[in-house]
Amino acid sequence: MLEKIKVLYVDDEEQNLVSFRANFRKEYDVYTAISADEALNLLQETHIPIIITDQRMPDTTGVEFLEKTLNLYPDCIRLLITGYADIDNVIEAINRGQVSKYIQKPWDWDKLSIAIDNCVTLHTSRLELKLKNVELQKANDELNKFVYSISHDLRSPLTSIMGVINLTKLMPELRVADSYFEMIEGRVLKLDGFIKKILVYYKNSRLEDASDNIRYESLILSIWDNFKNDNIKINFELVDSQKSVFVGDQFRIEIILDNLISNAVKYQNPSNQKQNIKITIDVNEVEANIAVTDNGIGISDEYIDNIFKMFFRAEESMNTDGTGIGLYIVKEAIEKMGGKISVSSTIMAGSSFKISIPNKLIS
Ligand code: ADP
Numbered sequence: 001m002l003e004k005i006k007v008l009y010v011d012d013e014e015q016n017l018v019s020f021r022a023n024f025r026k027e028y029d030v031y032t033a034i035s036a037d038e039a040l041n042l043l044q045e046t047h048i049p050i051i052i053t054d055q056r057m058p059d060t061t062g063v064e065f066l067e068k069t070l071n072l073y074p075d076c077i078r079l080l081i082t083g084y085a086d087i088d089n090v091i092e093a094i095n096r097g098q099v100s101k102y103i104q105k106p107w108d109w110d111k112l113s114i115a116i117d118n119c120v121t122l123h124t125s126r127l128e129l130k131l132k133n134v135e136l137q138k139a140n141d142e143l144n145k146f147v148y149s150i151s152h153d154l155r156s157p158l159t160s161i162m163g164v165i166n167l168t169k170l171m172p173e174l175r176v177a178d179s180y181f182e183m184i185e186g187r188v189l190k191l192d193g194f195i196k197k198i199l200v201y202y203k204n205s206r207l208e209d210a211s212d213n214i215r216y217e218s219l220i221l222s223i224w225d226n227f228k229n230d231n232i233k234i235n236f237e238l239v240d241s242q243k244s245v246f247v248g249d250q251f252r253i254e255i256i257l258d259n260l261i262s263n264a265v266k267y268q269n270p271s272n273q274k275q276n277i278k279i280t281i282d283v284n285e286v287e288a289n290i291a292v293t294d295n296g297i298g299i300s301d302e303y304i305d306n307i308f309k310m311f312f313r314a315e316e317s318m319n320t321d322g323t324g325i326g327l328y329i330v331k332e333a334i335e336k337m338g339g340k341i342s343v344s345s346t347i348m349a350g351s352s353f354k355i356s357i358p359n360k361l362i363s
Pocket residue numbers: 259263264267294296297298299307308312313314315316317321322323324325326327328351
């Protein structure tokens with residue numbers, strides 16, 4: 001047999017308590033209390049999910065009593081019974097006591113019964129939602145861990161393959177197969193890059209927001225150092241105006257800038273005589289505004305709204321190596337820090353990504 005749901009009714013009139021009990025004892029496990037104090041004692045001993053109270057009581061009002069239960073038992077459903085003239089109390093009850101329903105006095109037993117039924121339904125669905133959320137969170141955590149461990153494990157055979165490829169470079173008799181080894185090396189590096197991004201995504205989804213002191217100019221220059229030797233054709237310009245100390249999450253800011261700079265490099269137009277990347281930094285006490293602009297292949301209007309989606313790649317970039325996950329991670333990381341990103345682009349003329357990140361210096 002299903003356990004009956006517990007309902008508490010509080011009223012200073014003994015007769016009301018008796019008739020309430022008589023009416024509802026078959027359907028519910030009814031608890032009654034003659035005062036707010038008695039009700040609070042009862043609630044301390046037993047978890048009662050539905051609380052119904054009269055508004056007018058000698059020691060305290062129903063709203064004051066419900067307000068007390070709010071912090072102690074936030075998941076309970078509250079119902080107030082009040083007279084016709086008490087509309088102010090109803091408003092107060094909704095605002096202060098977070099009452100889900102109110103019933104006017106003198107009450108009609110059928111209406112009261114329907115109101116309690118509704119409260120029970122609300123309670124059951126809240127409970128189910130809570131359970132589903134816990135399950136969802138658990139499934140999400142497990143999925144994340146799974147992705148992390150797979151990604152981690154996949155990297156070690158790749159490192160071994162790279163080791164063997166590097167060995168072949170030392171063997172003159174294998175020079176004839178150079179082009180094949182280069183192909184293997186390229187694919188292995190791409191796969192490794194992709195796995196690294198998945199690991200970064202995992203880290204971004206789990207790490208708490210950190211508070212580091214960020215010097216944007218040196219951070220960007222150190223990121224550019226990783227690209228500049230392979231991209232000597234690109235004219236790199238940095239306009240720095242950091243007017244304030246900036247406190248933010250170094251790990252996430254680095255992910256964002258690294259991805260934007262890497263895209264600005266990757267999506268250059270090879271037939272351009274002058275390939276440019278310009279980065280402007282404007283940092284004040286409130287936020288950092290950074291723009292990464294290139295004169296590369298650009299993104300057509302048709303695709304621009306989709307580029308922050310997971311695994312999306314625009315048609316015009318299909319002959320360039322990419323995975324379509326970088327900008328998704330960028331957006332996630334920016335949102336984690338409460339910042340914003342926008343993009344403007346013209347096909348075959350270039351793109352400009354603008355980000356703003358709140359400064360945690362004052363907060
Ligand atoms: P990936 O570069 O690995 O494909 P991203 O998520 O970083 O993935 O970018 C998604 C898509 O957005 C790219 O495939 C490309 O089509 C477009 N894109 C991003 N940055 C630029 C850029 N600076 N210039 C032109 N296209 C870009």
